[in-house]
Amino acid sequence: xxxxxxxGSRYSYDHGWLRGSFSxxxxxxxxxxxxxxxxxxxxxxDTIAAGRGFGAHPHSDMEIVSVVLRGSLKHEDSLGNVAVTxxxxxxxxxxxxxxxxxxxxxxxxxxxxxxxxxxSPERRGIAPGYEVSKYDPEQMVxxxxxxxxxNPAPGIAAIHQDLTIYLSKLESGHSLVFTQPEGxxxxxxxxxxxxxxxxxxxxxxxxxxxxxxxxxxELAALDDTFFMLIDxx
Amino acid sequence: MQTQNQLLIKHAVGxxxxxxxxxxxxxxxxxxxxxxxxxxVQTTWNDDVREIIRLKDELNVFIxxxxxxxxxxxxxxxxxxxxxxxxxxxxxxxxxxxxxxxxPGDYSFY
Numbered sequence: 001x002x003x004x005x006x007x008g009s010r011y012s013y014d015h016g017w018l019r020g021s022f023s024x025x026x027x028x029x030x031x032x033x034x035x036x037x038x039x040x041x042x043x044x045x046d047t048i049a050a051g052r053g054f055g056a057h058p059h060s061d062m063e064i065v066s067v068v069l070r071g072s073l074k075h076e077d078s079l080g081n082v083a084v085t086x087x088x089x090x091x092x093x094x095x096x097x098x099x100x101x102x103x104x105x106x107x108x109x110x111x112x113x114x115x116x117x118x119x120s121p122e123r124r125g126i127a128p129g130y131e132v133s134k135y136d137p138e139q140m141v142x143x144x145x146x147x148x149x150x151n152p153a154p155g156i157a158a159i160h161q162d163l164t165i166y167l168s169k170l171e172s173g174h175s176l177v178f179t180q181p182e183g184x185x186x187x188x189x190x191x192x193x194x195x196x197x198x199x200x201x202x203x204x205x206x207x208x209x210x211x212x213x214x215x216x217x218e219l220a221a222l223d224d225t226f227f228m229l230i231d232x233x
Numbered sequence: 234m235q236t237q238n239q240l241l242i243k244h245a246v247g248x249x250x251x252x253x254x255x256x257x258x259x260x261x262x263x264x265x266x267x268x269x270x271x272x273x274v275q276t277t278w279n280d281d282v283r284e285i286i287r288l289k290d291e292l293n294v295f296i297x298x299x300x301x302x303x304x305x306x307x308x309x310x311x312x313x314x315x316x317x318x319x320x321x322x323x324x325x326x327x328x329x330x331x332x333x334x335x336x337p338g339d340y341s342f343y
Contacts, residue, residue, distance in 0.1 A: 026247040041246050056340040058293060058308040058333065060245055076340050078333060098310045098333055102340040118246065124290070125312065 001213050002198050007206030010045070020046035023189075023208060037210050038185045038232040039161050042118035045206065047111050048073075053104015059095035063119040063159050065148055066091040066103070067167075067228070069191065071112030077101035081130045090133045090147050092157035096126040115189070115228070121160045133157040140167045142174045144229060166229045168219075170195065175220035178229060185232040186211035193225025203227075239297040240274070242327070244284070246291055251281040263296070270309060270332065274325040282318055282325055289316035294329060307334045 010021035011029035023043035025035045035041070041062070053074070066073060072086040077093070078100035085091045093099065105112040135147050135155045148165035152158035170176065170193075180186065188197060189208045196202050197209050197219055211217060219227070240261050242252040252259060252274065260275040272294065276282060285292065294309040312330030319326070 030247070030249060035246075053341075056306075056335055056337045060293070060310055061291070062246070074341070078335065097312075098308065098331060100308065100333055100335050100340075104341070 001211065002201045003210045003212075004197075004201050004203065005208045005210065007204070010206075017049040017052040018046065020044060021206070036120075037187055039120040039163065040117065040187055040230065040232060041120055042116065043187075043189070043208070044116045045113075046116060047113045048105040049111055050105055050107045050109050054102060056100050056102050058098060058100050059093070060098050061121055061124045062095045063121050063161055064093045064095060065117045065119070065157065065159070065165065066093075067115040067117075067147075069113045069115065071105060071110045071114075072107060073103060073112050073114055074106040075101060075103050075130070077130060079128060079130060083130075083132050085132050088134060088137050090135065090157045092131050092133070092148060092159055094121065094126060094129040094160055096121070096124075096128040099128040099130075115191075117165075117230075119159065119161050119163065122162065123160070126160060131157055135167070137169070141169050142171055142176070144168050144176065144178060162233045164231045166231070168225075168227055168229065170219065170221035170225045170227065172221050172224050175218055177216060177218045178231070179216045180231050182215055183233075186214065186217055187228075187230040187232060188219070189228045191226040191228060193227070194222040195225045195227055196220045196222055238299075239295075240272075241293075241295040241297065242274075242285060243293045243295070244288055244291060245293045248293075249284075251285050252276070269312070269328055269330040272309075272325075272327040272329065274327075275323055276325055277323060278318065278320060285325065285327075286316060286318055289314040292316065292327070294327060302336055303338055305334060305336055307332055 012021040144166035148157045190203045194204045240254040264271045296307045298305045309329035309332045315328035
């Protein structure tokens with residue numbers, strides 16, 4: 001089953017320095033029927049103004065992945081990590097038994113746009129951790145490039161959950177097929193462009209789909225399309 | 234019971250606030266032991282308490298304390314969902330296994 005969530009169905013906000021959309025219950029948006037898709041708990045599409053950010057705050061028992069689409073994102077945490085990430089890099093933080101961090105836009109002039117995803121971990125109480133991984137954007141053209149997965153590998157951020165995040169830039173007219181074992185889930189988010197998912201569903205920029213009971217999914221680009229696919233338990 | 238500092242109990246996913254002793258004063262105490270910290274909050278049963286119990290594995294508990302250096306925030310890790318409510322005494326109890334103290338001004342974005 002493919003459930004399509006149009007971009008406009010998300011909770012959107014504009015605080016001036018911060019604007020964006022929540023795909024799941026977050027902050028002032030609370031819908032008890034939209035709190036998760038498998039271990040995926042948060043999918044925020046944020047744009048932060050130059051020089052602004054989120055002050056120090058804690059996290060626990062959550063795997064937090066930030067994918068920078070434009071601009072740069074600065075992270076600082078209680079473990080002593082300080083890093084600035086930009087397009088082509090993935091930030092993964094395992095909150096585990098507790099971490100304090102800040103994140104914001106270090107630029108004086110440019111906005112930063114990022115996707116931030118929170119996942120429930122496989123187990124609670126692990127030691128907190130943080131990493132930045134780099135991927136080659138050329139490697140995602142017309143294929144699914146894994147950028148986050150349970151096992152560490154070059155170009156892949158290691159996550160404490162049985163899931164894989166792929167990025168793809170599918171050129172207009174190209175298609176690909178993703179297969180997975182029975183019982184798993186697929187989350188698709190179109191960053192830019194338009195894609196046909198399965199036989200009928202069409203997803204445009206910032207639309208998403210939650211897919212269950214499907215072992216094989218064909219994605220066909222209706223335009224040059226940049227999208228994320230997550231294989232979930 | 235302690236009232237001078239601010240107690241906050243929030244959902245760790247999304248940040249919904251269930252108890253804020255500054256907005257809605259509730260008597261509470263924090264008792265330290267070798268294993269951690271036991272919070273006792275005197276409150277009537279309500280929707281927020283029900284949510285605290287339902288989400289007992291996903292809580293953020295804070296004490297905010299005004300100091301000469303500014304607001305000191307202490308965040309407590311509520312381990313293993315040891316959260317319960319006793320309707321007879323009207324007491325909510327939460328056990329935290331560890332904590333981290335921080336001053337927001339020590340970080341670059343605050």
